[in-house]
Amino acid sequence: MKQAAIIVVQALGTFAILATALPLLTLQEWYVRVFDYPRVQLISLALLSLLLYIWLGTKHRKRDKALLAGLVVAIAYQAISIFPYTFLAPVQVKQAEQDSTQENELSIMVSNVLMTNKKHDRLIALAQEKNPDILLLLESDAVWQEALAPVTTKYPYRVEIPLSNTYGMHLYSQLPLRQKKVSYLLDEDIPSIKTFVKLRSGIWVALHAVHPKPPVPTEDPNSKKRDAEIVMIARDIAESKYPVVVAGDFNDVAWSRTTELFQEVSSLLDPRVGRGFYNTFNANYPLLRWPLDHIFHSDHFKLVQIERLPDVESDHFPIFIRLSFAPENKYEQEEPEADEDTQEEASEMIEEGFEEAREKNK
Structure with missing residues (x-):
């Protein structure tokens, strides 16, 4: 049962990594550009996969370490991409004065x-x-x-x-x-x-x-x-x-x-x-x-x-x-x-x- 769960998490994590990497290509085909859209979903999937894999996985094999490293990079990249649209980022447009007519x-x-x-x-x-x-x-x-x-x-x-x-x-x-x-x-x-x-x-x-x-x-x-x-x-x-x-x-x-x-x-x-x-x-x-x-x-x-x-x-x-x-x-x-x-x-x-x-x- 545990091994089956590890395989599922590996698959989800690999998908999150590949879906993060694909938009970096300059290709304009729809199956590449479609992954520009779900960045919030992909960072959520990568983070969930990382946490589950740490909990389930052995973390000692090279492929385990490679997957974990890939997930960390994917999370970091997606976080940088969406950060400007969070409340943590400085606003690009100033708020108007209250006496705006x-x-x-x-x-x-x-x-x-x-x-x-x-x-x-x-x-x-x-x-x-x-x-x-x-x-x-x-x-x-x-x-x-x-x-x-x-x-x-x-x-x-x-x-x-x-x-x-x-x-x-x-x-x-x-x-x-x-x-x-x-x-x-x-x-x-x-x-x-x-x-x-x-x-x-x-x-x-x-x-x-x-x-x-x-x-x-x-x-x-x-x-x-x-x-x-x-x-x-x-x-x-x-x-x-x-x-x-x-x-x-x-x-x-x-x-x-x-x-x-x-x-x-x-x-x-x-x-x-x-x-x-x-x-x-x-x-x-x-x-x-x-x-x-x-x-x-x-x-x-x-x-x-x-x-x-x-x-x-x-x-x-x-x-x-x-x-x-x-x-x-x-x-x-x-x-x-x-x-x-x-x-x-x-x-x-x-x-x-x-x-x-x-x-x-x-």
Whole structure:
């Protein structure tokens, strides 16, 4: 019985080590990149395996020592990866002053609705309760567009892209919008939105909404187009002379190299750093959750509030943020920077994405 338990723990520990090591490869195949996601789960599995193996194992054979050493390294690596998203880390975005005025604030609610979800009333009630300046819906089709009319009638400014391929996108704003541009960067059926929103104070802010395909067999066999689209948007943002906010379902986790590259190239800040994971997916499986829905912003803003919202019967939880425009404190927050090697990596990633798109279109 004990020997059987040791074999099971060895198998679990070996899996935790391999799953930790695979994402270190530069391969963009889905079966490699999928292990970017469950870092919290993998560190938990590695720690459990380590403790059980110490309790059960002999610890004297070379393979025992090798497994224990591998588990320690895996735990250390995963801990370093997720540490910035714990309360132990310093915040990247400062908390706004308590006297922040509404005219300088911008509130955004992002919800991947799950196109097949018929419980429209859940989201309607939540949107009415939170009353965000910007309501961004993802996976929304014509049915969702019609069903949400009771709440969206109060949003006079909008970009509506109802699609039946699970990549529809609806952006509703109570604040004026200008230069509303819908782009299909690498796929003719995967939209992204770029527009400018006018704060009550009169300041114009560049707003990007994104939802690239994930690297899964049913969507894309690799992450090349997803990664390229994310970095292309980062390049566009880097040239902006306006304050910037980016929101959407990246289909990528906050701690992946691609999202890290996005931040370095765009110089945007992540308000979750030092505050928590804010896992938005998968709402249906408590033990398998990670942060897929993101809101990044330039250092013109400070944070008033960030919140993962209650379940709306989707596979994603909505996320809500309230930002305060505080340009006088712009340099209090250290923004990420891209060096020459990072820019070269970004260029290669974009080219690989275009090559993949050309191959698919042949």
